[in-house]
Amino acid sequence: MRFNFLHIVLLFVLMMTACEKEITVHLPTPEDAIVVEGYIENDLPPYVYLTKNSAYFGDFDVNDLGEYFVKGAKITVSNGKDSVELMEYSSDLISLLPDSQRVELSKFFGIPLDSNMHLPDISVYTIPLNSTFVGEIGKTYFLRIEIGGKVITSRTSIPNPVAFMSLRENPHPNPKNDTLIQIIGHIKDPDTLGNFYRYFTRKNSLPYYTKGIETVLDDIFANGKEFDIQVPYGWDRYAEDQEFDVNTFGYWHKGDTCYIKLSMIDKASYEFWKTLENELRNQGSPFGSIQKIRSNINGGLGIWNGMGSTMNIYYSKK
């Protein structure tokens, strides 16, 4: 918080005189790495994306997205007792997935899988059609990936979910913005220390979650407390004309049906998202030091993320 404000101050100083120019920088080539993005949530099957890292200055073309996806991996998820080998669904096979799974996928990854949008050549690993393997609260899940003779492993767990006790709305402080509202959640943190939260927002008929700026929270100084917290609406990543405006960012609209997924995550997952969001914030800021993103993946980058989730809905009146 205070550091963000400090950055504003410093930028203020810089803006008085600073001048920018684009330069060419020659960077060394990075070592090849596999990036894992995997989720297991209560009552939902596991999903895993595998991608490759790329050189920093290469252009990133969505039409070549397929080139970044790692195919043909053997992925096993187990809870210590039962295990399942995941099946790879490439973009043309995703339509085979049951509706419920497709909806969940689109909510996660922001690709409206139901739409007629042309899907890039991506692939996702999840349970085969004949499996009923889903996440259970309190269990630990082991991930094992075999690819090109390499083994990548990780573990995560699904913590007890916590729901908002209530949700309410507050008007925007500026009467000019009287169509905007803030959503305030009232919550009771469990008594034991070490609860980590992540939240996701979407509204009305939007098929996917928006992208938050600071989506994780730990209870280190709120342990066991009952408190109010603002739940900002994230970026709608496909909406056009997205300009960051401090006056409107995070606000919902009057009359919105507000869907807020609140997920309890383990410490390693919290640290991954926290450092990732710091890194994104530091990009372009001269005063943010380098932030290395933590990972719970052995032999790769990324995250294997267990989530104990609740869905919280607030209906705002017009």
Add this chain to the structure above:
Amino acid sequence: MQMLRLIFSCIFCFVIILSVSAQNQFTVSGYITDDYNGESLIGASVFIQQKDGKKIGTVTNTYGFYSLKLDEGKYDIQFSYIGYGNVVKTIQLHADQRINISLIEGRQLEEIVVTGERKDENVKSTDLGKVELGIESIKSIPALMGEVDVIKALQLLPGVQAAGEGNSGIYVRGGGPDQNLVLLDNAVVYNPGHLFGFFSVFNADAVKDVTLVKGGMPANYGGRISSVIDVAMKEGNNKKFEMEGGIGLISSRLTLQAPIKKGKGSFLLAGRRTYAFDIAQPLLKRTDFGGTNYNFYDLNIKANYTFSDKDRLFLSGYFGQDVFKYSNKANEIGLKMPWGNTTTTLRWNHLFNSKLFMNVSFIFNDYKFMFDGNQLDFAFKIKSGVRDYNAKFNLEHYASNKHQLKYGIDYTYHIFTPNVGTAKTGDTQFRLSEGMKYAHELAGYITDDWDISERFKITTGFRLSMFQQVGPYNFMPNGVYGQDTIQYKKGQAVKTWWGPEPRIALRYAIDGEQSIKAGFAMNYQYIHLVSSTNSTLPTDLWVPSSSLVDPQQGFQYNVGYFRNFKENNYEFSAELYYKNMKNQIEYADDRIEIPNEEVEHSYVFGKGWSYGMELFAKKTKGKFNGWIGYTLSYTWRKFPDLNSGKKFPARYDRRHDISINVNYEINDKLFLGGTWVYATGNATTLPIEKYLVDFVLVTGYGERNAFRIPAYHRMDLSLTYKPNKKPEKRFKSEYNFSIYNVYNRKNTYFIYYKQDGDLLLGNLKTKAVSVSLFPIIPSFTWNFKF
């Protein structure tokens, strides 16, 4: 404590032995002052030419006091100070004599030719890596926006690097900014920068003299492993009322000096305040920066009184603050962020006899940072800082002409406030408190300047330091409240360290104009500040050595060759150094900032070493004078938890550094000053890879500090016009016109990366952008004095 007592007993015996050595000798002692304003002159020389051609002499200490022991007889004693007319006194010595001398500054002398023989201290002393800059030479250096800056002047010396463009932070011989001991009239200044370091807190009008010790710290200094920047404030004119001031682009200054009782005591009051942002308010209103304001001020106060021939009292204080404010009423956002230093020093000089000079100081200093912000229902208040209560007892003992001793004790009680505060949302309060930390720091020292022979001189010193963190303190090994907390009661020792710190310096004079010097110094540093950015920010925390952090240790080895030419008109020196640093501290590069966790939990520890060569040539007199300095240096760090355990260059590793500073007196009214600096680009860490998570591209970084930003160079010029040179006219004014960055070099301040385009539209591009800070900046300052 017993160890300390033992050491002091030894020192005492040693002193007695030295005192009883010579027979039939008498002491000449006294104070040397400026005839115009009664200011004591630091480092003025006092010497006699013996029949065999040998010189015996000494220099005045920080309070202008000297003492010289001579055999019975007749002498011509010469008193001199650079830029001042010499005075020669003939005395018949058959008893101890007190001779107080006032010297007349060359500029006041008019017709009289200034013969002020240049002191050859740099060749004769054992000082290595020590530089003194008088305020006049600092004022002749062109300054950014016309703000004369004593710290930036030091950056033009070899071995000293600027922390960044326009920044007054300094790195000395590969040491970090927290490793410099910055003193103002004996008081530690914890944050010597205004506006994030763009300006230093020292108002040049209130400063008399600045001494930088970059290697081989004498034993009377300690507590930091890199350097000492010792700033002495003016005492105040004790002869007549004097007012001086200036109006500049950024700030204005006013200094008043007057006698309390003529010749006995005086005071000085100096103030400086910025107004640039106040004036800019109407312009800012319609920009994104509407509602933003910033200012800083400094206030220096000093008074001194000579009660008797033997007693003098000084009281000095510094009060400075930066205030940043932001308010956005429409969105109910408000923020106020003040920070600043306060220092107060009370000093008592007492002369036990002509050979024993005592100074006792009581010092209070306080650095405070506060943040008070709110947005709608959410309010956030935090403060941090350091407060010291410090007592120093120093004796200077002019035991004989061969031995000059200094010994003393230095005690500090530290109180650290590490981000203590509260946050409130609606009616719920959150504790954001790490808890205060307390510590005792104690040191005893002795140094002996020993003239073994005409050629050999040795300065030996020993400092024994002790640091003890004490309760009340809750030690949380995991950094988490409530888990395995160990509680310490008030005053209970948490952890104690002892640090023996030997120092030695040798001089071998080849002849009257050349010498070779060598030195070794070992230092302990018990308090630490780690910064995650290039410059130190006011939010950076000072933390004590504790169960989580061990003291830093520095070992420095120096050799140097010193040579003066043409009757000391030209000075040349070449120095080599090697420095070893243990328990160096950085932030972990995957740290997560937790608001109420002790910052020490984010530290990682390793070692550092640096080595280099410094060349310095100076022309000290004449219409055309100045200096040129070159530094070749290497600075490395090795941390098990950083850069996969491989060594990496420190952020301030700089291969080449050149500084040129020249002054030219065009005529008696026009003065030209110029500087040119060149420095290898800073080491920085760059991203080398990107990958997709949650459909966003995130960055992975390459090896630590493996990349260099482009080299830095810049030229500044200044022209000063002094229309009135007539001494009978009291009112004098001068106009200073200066240009910063004359050839408008776009030096890279930092490089950042931005992603343009849209991932899903397939036109996403990553670019590197260089940001440069100050283009060519002309400025104008009007100064007056009467």
